[in-house]
Amino acid sequence: MENIKHLPPMERPREKLTQYGAAQLTDEEILAILLGSGTPQVPLGQLCTKLLEQYQLKDLAAMNLAQLCGIKGIGPAKATVLLAAAEYCKRLQPGVYLKDETACYNYLQPLLAPATQLQYVLLLMTADKQLLAFAEMGCMLPTISRVTELALESGARRIVLGRNGWPAFSNMEARCLTDLKNACSALQIICDGMMSVGSEHVKMI
Known part of the structure; x- marks a missing residue:
């Protein structure tokens, strides 16, 4: 200009x-x-x-x-x-509420469907599940410190970690989720789980 x-x-x-x-x-x-x-x-x-x-x-x-x-x-x-x-x-802006697994899937599926490789995303929500923001976390399983940092920065009280790809979760993902839930609990943040989202499937642990 x-x-x-x-x-x-x-x-x-x-x-x-x-x-x-x-x-x-x-x-x-x-x-x-x-x-x-x-x-x-x-x-x-x-x-x-x-x-x-x-x-x-x-x-x-x-x-x-x-x-x-x-x-x-x-x-x-x-x-x-x-x-x-x-x-x-x-x-x-009108609030977006992700009240259940179906609502999370409906929000995540259009975001993840175009991805040609594995992609993790983080949903950041209020205590009553109003969406505050989502963060693209890349193709590698995000670290606990990065997830909790984003949650604290956004003021989130609940989170869901999602990804595309295969329905089954790896042992590494399961261990990461356990550690993430413990870390979030210490910060008074609820981790609702990890969701696998595909064109014809949704699975959550």
């Missing part, structure tokens, strides 16, 4: 929103309004362009305070504005 100060008045993000409505803004323009200013070294327009070359808006919305502050050009003040905006958007 060009230096905002050099743009004609009606092409600047705030004026454009006032004249044409928020729906007409680009991602860069939305980000510019949220951030408000650049840095002494980097003008606001250039900062927004660089950020969106590296991240999508949804990636920025998923970060925590420390991660945002680790990005050059974003300090605590800008980070808190982005976090507040992300939380506001979350609260406007």
Whole structure:
């Protein structure tokens, strides 16, 4: 984005929103309004362009305070504005509740079906099973520390670990699940189990 100060008045993000409505803004323009200013070294327009070359808006919305502050050009003040905006958007969305195994399957199956190799995902929920977020965990069985770290960061009180592939669980997966349940219990988090999701099957332990 060009230096905002050099743009004609009606092409600047705030004026454009006032004249044409928020729906007409680009991602860069939305980000510019949220951030408000650049840095002494980097003008606001250039900062927004660089950020969106590296991240999508949804990636920025998923970060925590420390991660945002680790990005050059974003300090605590800008980070808190982005976090507040992300939380506001979350609260406007209708809640997704994964009340039982079938609901978990219906949510996970479209996510895992396109995968061409083994893929683990983590469902992060409130105590009453409202979905807070899901995390792609890669093709290797995730470590206990990584799962509990994500649960604590998201404020989750319940989790389900899911994967695609074969219906049966390996001995390593069974041992991992036992250790995960113990670790979660110590943190007052409920681990509801591990789910294998295929096009025609669902199995949970």
